[in-house]
Amino acid sequence: MDCKDQKTKISAFEKEVYEGLTAFPKYLSSKFIYDQKGDKLFQNIMELPEYYLTRKEFEILNTKKSEIVQNFDQEKQGFHLIELGAGDGKKTKVLLKELLSNAYNFTYNPIDISSNAVENLKQNLQQEMPSLKVQGLVGEYFEVLDRLKYTEYDKKIIMVLGSNIGNLLHPRAIKFLQKLCGVMGNEDLLFMGFDQKKNPQTILNAYNDSQGVTAAFNKNILVRINTEFDANFNVNNFLHWETYDPESGTAKSYLVSKEKQSVDINALGLEVCFEKWETIHTEISQKYDDHTVKWLAKESGLKIINQFSDVEKAYQNYLFQK
Ligand code: AVJ
Numbered sequence: 001m002d003c004k005d006q007k008t009k010i011s012a013f014e015k016e017v018y019e020g021l022t023a024f025p026k027y028l029s030s031k032f033i034y035d036q037k038g039d040k041l042f043q044n045i046m047e048l049p050e051y052y053l054t055r056k057e058f059e060i061l062n063t064k065k066s067e068i069v070q071n072f073d074q075e076k077q078g079f080h081l082i083e084l085g086a087g088d089g090k091k092t093k094v095l096l097k098e099l100l101s102n103a104y105n106f107t108y109n110p111i112d113i114s115s116n117a118v119e120n121l122k123q124n125l126q127q128e129m130p131s132l133k134v135q136g137l138v139g140e141y142f143e144v145l146d147r148l149k150y151t152e153y154d155k156k157i158i159m160v161l162g163s164n165i166g167n168l169l170h171p172r173a174i175k176f177l178q179k180l181c182g183v184m185g186n187e188d189l190l191f192m193g194f195d196q197k198k199n200p201q202t203i204l205n206a207y208n209d210s211q212g213v214t215a216a217f218n219k220n221i222l223v224r225i226n227t228e229f230d231a232n233f234n235v236n237n238f239l240h241w242e243t244y245d246p247e248s249g250t251a252k253s254y255l256v257s258k259e260k261q262s263v264d265i266n267a268l269g270l271e272v273c274f275e276k277w278e279t280i281h282t283e284i285s286q287k288y289d290d291h292t293v294k295w296l297a298k299e300s301g302l303k304i305i306n307q308f309s310d311v312e313k314a315y316q317n318y319l320f321q322k
Pocket residue numbers: 045053162163164166167206207214217283284285
């Protein structure tokens with residue numbers, strides 16, 4: 001790539017900042033919260049007493065692991081376990097250990113946009129489970145799935161944990177599931193975590209913790225804009241605000257401007273003005289019920305063939321087939 005190309009290439013983040021902060025109402029997408037600092041803050045969120053999602057999914061995987069892996073490969077024909085958004089693999093290890101100790105024949109393919117995450121996970125797994133076959137892949141989900149070019153004989157189990165699908169509103173979630181359906185063969189499975197509707201207060205607390213970690217996580221998108229685009233957001237002039245609509249099951253995060261203020265984003269040649277109490281919408285965390293998951297599956301060409309939940313039904317992992 002020559003210098004000219006590099007200069008004219010606009011990153012997705014740059015485009016989002018420009019479009020989102022000149023729109024009305026203003027928005028920024030939560031996927032841009034995650035740089036090194038954002039990753040760390042999300043790890044801190046997973047340790048919070050209020051953030052029940054990680055513990056609930058961990059409980060499900062731990063208590064149902066034997067039944068889950070039996071569903072993966074009943075004929076013991078061998079398969080690829082492909083995890084989208086693998087992260088640190090803490091929950092996945094529960095299943096990997098169960099698979100190894102029952103002599104399943106499989107290769108683990110963790111996929112993540114962060115090369116750092118994939119490399120660390122790979123090294124960590126080689127230490128902890130030397131007999132595990134790991135082939136890590138760095139990139140966007142679909143680009144990597146295409147690159148893998150599995151043969152028609154390779155059975156695939158695609159796994160998306162953490163209720164990550166909740167960052168997508170239903171129409172986009174359906175597009176995502178349709179794409180997954182498109183790369184799946186008839187024998188292949190999709191194993192996915194969905195956080196469930198529950199006491200609205202429990203959900204609000206999970207996204208508005210008492211220590212302010214979630215607030216710092218949400219504001220990290222402004223910190224990133226400051227460092228990457230030479231901007232001067234004062235994050236103290238913004239309030240982290242969470243809402244939850246128990247009817248739609250949609251939790252939404254905002255940054256609310258406490259003052260009338262203007263911010264210079266020098267690298268984009270942009271001045272952004274905020275009225276007092278004007279909002280930036282940053283994230284949605286959708287909550288589900290069986291009816292909704294069934295509907296999403298139907299719209300995407302998939303069917304639910306099994307589901308696993310904790311005792312309170314606070315969270316569920318569903319298994320889908322074409
Ligand atoms: C990683 C998308 C599942 O929405 O629960 C946690 C991200 N945001 N606290 C979620 C998040 C605020 C998280 N997901």
